[in-house]
Amino acid sequence: MSELNALFRKRIGMPENETITFDTLDRLLDLTALAIPFENLCVTDERTSVISRQSIMEKILIRNEGGLCYELNPMLYFFLLENGFDAHLIRGVVYRHDVGEYYTIGRTHATILLTHEGQTYLLDTGFGSNLPLKPVPLTGETVSSRNGEFRIKKEQTEYGDYVLEMKLRHKDTDWRIGYTFDSQKLVTDETELNEIQTIIADHEQSPFNKSPLLTQLTERGNVTLTNSSFTQWVDGVMTKETIDEERFKKLAKQHFGL
Structure with a gap:
């Protein structure tokens, strides 16, 4: 077992000898959400570093910090690969509910697509408190968890071909947009994650570089x-x-x- 695999299991409280299957991804996502916070202190403290598999592992699994989407979802992605899953990183654009449109600063949301038995699912552990806690199929089917209801709608937008919609438990009475993503544009290089970090850290319209x-x-x-x-x-x-x-x-x- 690799160092990353062992450290990730230790951080979320999953035994080293437990086999991860598609049917246990719900539990994996729940444990990850409970153990690792979504936080931007590296950005607001101006102590970001170059994003890589090693730097993410050191930050989240050795120093026991949290992170933003471009750290949390790659961390889960690396773990999924280690455990034999067919997964890919993709990028999306988050919806701004205050103005009723998508952010215009770029594809700054990193998330995961996973293929299992010919079906593709979205997995996300880096979307703040808006986490589905389950794989969400790209078929439009609604999934329910203790955090609410989630579904993915096939819809062509300026930034992608699918839209994640959510109805958070105790908070939402109607469906609302989370983000749009392009299922065909896979992240193939860590430089893309660093590009996201640069926008998040430096852009004047970034929602994460103003305060903790x-x-x-x-x-x-x-x-x-x-x-x-x-x-x-x-x-x-x-x-x-x-x-x-x-x-x-x-x-x-x-x-x-x-």
């Missing part, structure tokens, strides 16, 4: 931390606390291990 954001699913909901607030969802009930810098550091350590 940490979010993670929990057994009963999710937690989100910024430099000014701490929000918890527990069994559908939200509480929000205004915080200062000292409280931020304490909560980052307590809830995210950072």
Whole structure:
């Protein structure tokens, strides 16, 4: 077993001798979401490094940090390859609900397509608290998890040929767009991940280079931390606390291990 395979299993609490099958991907995705936070501290602290298999492994599995989509999904992708799955990285464009259109700064969302028995599925562990927690088929079929309902619609957009839609549990009453992606444009080189990181870190319209954001699913909901607030969802009930810098550091350590 490779170092990456062993370290990933240790980080999420999955035994080394457990065989990963398509039927156990739900559990794998759930354990990953519970163990590894979505966070942008490397970006806001201006300490990004060149993205590679080794650098991602060191950041997430050795230093036990979290990351953004271009780190979290490649990490899962490498693990899936190690365990015999037919997986590919792709890029997508996230939908901006505040203005009703897709981001125009480029294909900055990295995610995974996996093929099993002739069927293609989307897997995503790098979309903040909007995680399906299950493989989502490209057939349009709705999948349900403790985080809500998710489906993929075949729709030609300016940026791709499919759209991920979601209805988050306790939060959404109607379907809303997550992101669009191009199923034909596979990421074949790590330079593409570095291109995403550069946009996220440097572009004036990037949503992740202004202030800290940490979010993670929990057994009963999710937690989100910024430099000014701490929000918890527990069994559908939200509480929000205004915080200062000292409280931020304490909560980052307590809830995210950072």
